[in-house]
Amino acid sequence: MLFQFALRNVLAHGKRSVVTILLGTISTALLVFSSAWMDGSHQQMIKNAVEIYPGYIQITGAEFRQSPSFEHLLFDVDKIQAEVIDIAGVALFTPRFEAFVLFSVGDKTVGGMLTGINPEKERRVSRLCAALKDGEYLENNDNNQLYIGNELARRLQVKVGDELVFIGTGADYSFAADRLIVKGIFQTGLFEFDAGSAFLAKSYFDRIMASKNLATHGIVLPENLNRSAQLAGVIGRRIGPKYQVADWQQTMAGLVKSMQLDSCFGYITLAIIFIVIFFVVMIYTLLAVFARLKEIGIMRAIGTTPRQVFAILLWESSILGFISVWVGGLIGAAFAWYFCIHPLVFSGMEEQFKQYGLAASAIPSAFEPLTIGRDMAVMFLLLLLSTLYPIIKVNRYQPIEALHHV
Amino acid sequence: MTPVMTEFLQIRQISKLYQPDKEVEVPALDNINLSIEKGEFVVISGPSGSGKTTLLNIIGGLDLPTEGQIILDGKLLTGLAERELAGIRRDHIGFVFQAYNLLPVLTARENIEYVMKLQGRSREKCRARSLMVAEKLGIASLLDKLPHQLSGGQQQRVAVARAVAPTPKLVLADEPTANLDSKSAAALIDMMEKLNREEGVTIIFSSHDPLVIAKARRSVVLKDGKLVTDICE
Numbered sequence: 001m002l003f004q005f006a007l008r009n010v011l012a013h014g015k016r017s018v019v020t021i022l023l024g025t026i027s028t029a030l031l032v033f034s035s036a037w038m039d040g041s042h043q044q045m046i047k048n049a050v051e052i053y054p055g056y057i058q059i060t061g062a063e064f065r066q067s068p069s070f071e072h073l074l075f076d077v078d079k080i081q082a083e084v085i086d087i088a089g090v091a092l093f094t095p096r097f098e099a100f101v102l103f104s105v106g107d108k109t110v111g112g113m114l115t116g117i118n119p120e121k122e123r124r125v126s127r128l129c130a131a132l133k134d135g136e137y138l139e140n141n142d143n144n145q146l147y148i149g150n151e152l153a154r155r156l157q158v159k160v161g162d163e164l165v166f167i168g169t170g171a172d173y174s175f176a177a178d179r180l181i182v183k184g185i186f187q188t189g190l191f192e193f194d195a196g197s198a199f200l201a202k203s204y205f206d207r208i209m210a211s212k213n214l215a216t217h218g219i220v221l222p223e224n225l226n227r228s229a230q231l232a233g234v235i236g237r238r239i240g241p242k243y244q245v246a247d248w249q250q251t252m253a254g255l256v257k258s259m260q261l262d263s264c265f266g267y268i269t270l271a272i273i274f275i276v277i278f279f280v281v282m283i284y285t286l287l288a289v290f291a292r293l294k295e296i297g298i299m300r301a302i303g304t305t306p307r308q309v310f311a312i313l314l315w316e317s318s319i320l321g322f323i324s325v326w327v328g329g330l331i332g333a334a335f336a337w338y339f340c341i342h343p344l345v346f347s348g349m350e351e352q353f354k355q356y357g358l359a360a361s362a363i364p365s366a367f368e369p370l371t372i373g374r375d376m377a378v379m380f381l382l383l384l385l386s387t388l389y390p391i392i393k394v395n396r397y398q399p400i401e402a403l404h405h406v
Numbered sequence: 407m408t409p410v411m412t413e414f415l416q417i418r419q420i421s422k423l424y425q426p427d428k429e430v431e432v433p434a435l436d437n438i439n440l441s442i443e444k445g446e447f448v449v450i451s452g453p454s455g456s457g458k459t460t461l462l463n464i465i466g467g468l469d470l471p472t473e474g475q476i477i478l479d480g481k482l483l484t485g486l487a488e489r490e491l492a493g494i495r496r497d498h499i500g501f502v503f504q505a506y507n508l509l510p511v512l513t514a515r516e517n518i519e520y521v522m523k524l525q526g527r528s529r530e531k532c533r534a535r536s537l538m539v540a541e542k543l544g545i546a547s548l549l550d551k552l553p554h555q556l557s558g559g560q561q562q563r564v565a566v567a568r569a570v571a572p573t574p575k576l577v578l579a580d581e582p583t584a585n586l587d588s589k590s591a592a593a594l595i596d597m598m599e600k601l602n603r604e605e606g607v608t609i610i611f612s613s614h615d616p617l618v619i620a621k622a623r624r625s626v627v628l629k630d631g632k633l634v635t636d637i638c639e
Contacts, residue, residue, distance in 0.1 A: 001523045012511035298507045303496025400468045
């Protein structure tokens with residue numbers, strides 16, 4: 001009965017209901033979309049940071065992170081691979097060997113990192129192949145074919161087909177040098193990475209660097225990317241304390257911190273939006289409820305208890321809030337879905353975006369039904385909370401005061 | 407055997423002082439004592455500002471007296487919490503206001519059934535009772551109309567039906583005919599008198615219209631907040 005009466009009030013006070021629903025709808029749509037946008041940019045940061053090269057899970061020698069020298073390499077890559085690939089949830093394992101070398105062409109010499117990779121497996125664990133800008137990507141049986149970052153190529157003034165030499169130290173501390181031919185040039189958008197990285201097929205790299213069955217680290221691709229941390233723990237327990245297994249949140253602690261900071265600012269902004277919405281809805285409800293004070297006085301005079309008046313007004317708020325969050329949620333979700341498929345492009349903003357770890361000027365929003373549902377629930381609660389004070393205040397009136405209210 | 411007449415409503419030494427500001431006190435009622443028995447049809451009359459409305463509001467628990475007690479059917483109303491007073495108004499007291507005060511979003515039928523539904527009566531019982539009372543008051547054909555679609559006289563009859571339908575012990579009507587023409591006013595009082603006789607409900611109403619006052623079986627006159635006359639037929 002109270003619900004039916006509340007519904008009748010909502011329908012009868014059409015203009016007030018429409019304005020309240022509009023306020024709630026706009027607020028919900030804003031919250032859902034801004035939240036999806038924040039999550040989307042974070043996911044983009046993670047994707048850029050993790051998928052371009054570092055990978056979701058890294059396996060290194062136990063002390064390699066503290067002291068990255070050839071004493072702390074992975075010394076039996078085949079055995080580790082056999083053990084890791086056997087673990088449930090592991091999609092792929094691939095070893096890498098990184099070495100700091102000097103690249104030289106003519107009178108130009110530039111320091112950088114030469115890495116031996118398994119080109120076929122790298123297609124799945126990183127975006128090196130997708131970052132091809134010119135020429136061709138590597139193949140497993142390539143010999144002295146080099147895949148080089150565009151900024152490094154620019155500094156050395158080489159293009160596809162050009163020759164360059166490198167000198168460095170092999171895994172056995174021998175002198176290593178070779179003549180390489182540029183097969184492909186890549187551009188990830190991560191400036192530092194593009195300016196200092198070059199890759200060789202590991203089969204050939206092992207021959208000139210004496211690194212057969214050795215690796216500076218191995219990359220594990222989980223079947224479920226969201227369970228990287230748990231899988232890292234399982235792998236660590238399986239392969240034992242001689243090795244260190246870290247998920248992307250550990251290997252990229254700086255990125256995690258910057259994301260947390262960004263989230264913090266995002267939540268502060270959302271909190272300010274919440275406070276504004278809260279007070280706007282509260283003031284509007286206060287005015288709307290006081291405009292009906294005489295009606296409430298009549299209800300009280302003929303026997304409606306304060307608790308029943310409270311219930312009727314709360315039902316009204318719930319009905320309006322329910323409609324608002326669903327309409328606003330669907331609108332916000334529609335925008336989130338659209339910009340998830342068609343990322344927003346910020347032309348000319350590449351440099352600024354690089355500072356935030358975003359390699360592209362296109363940022364998609366996230367479309368996650370659970371998050372959208374959470375935001376809708378939060379907004380529903382907020383709308384209800386914002387009407388509590390007006391309802392409590394109006395209920396404090398004695399029936400006779402309310403009846404005489406003009 | 408002679409039936410024992412019980413004092414259904416006791417108004418004991420009721421005074422009401424309004425204090426618009428700290429230094430000013432306006433007496434609205436001054437030591438009113440009155441006993442009303444079950445089934446009486448009482449008019450409270452007096453000039454404007456004599457305290458008629460204040461007395462009805464205090465009897466109905468809508469306003470609090472500065473001093474004195476109201477005892478309704480053996481229950482002391484003075485000092486009860488608002489929640490308890492609301493329950494008593496819902497179950498035992500019907501109100502008819504000068505300005506009708508129907509709930510604007512409800513139809514006439516829904517207005518009549520509102521209190522009965524608050525009492526927890528079934529839909530069918532509410533329907534049957536509202537129809538019966540509406541027929542007695544001649545508004546059965548208006549039940550599906552909203553208040554703004556009704557004339558003043560029709561609205562007031564719906565208000566009377568709303569007050570009477572939940573079978574209260576007492577109906578309080580504050581100048582129910584003030585906004586009606588003399589013909590409608592007389593007809594309304596006749597209907598209230600009929601309900602008083604047929605339903606046995608005690609009715610106390612206020613008025614300063616001599617034609618309406620003449621229809622009551624007991625007349626209480628207030629002047630400057632004091633009870634000056636109490637005449638039974």
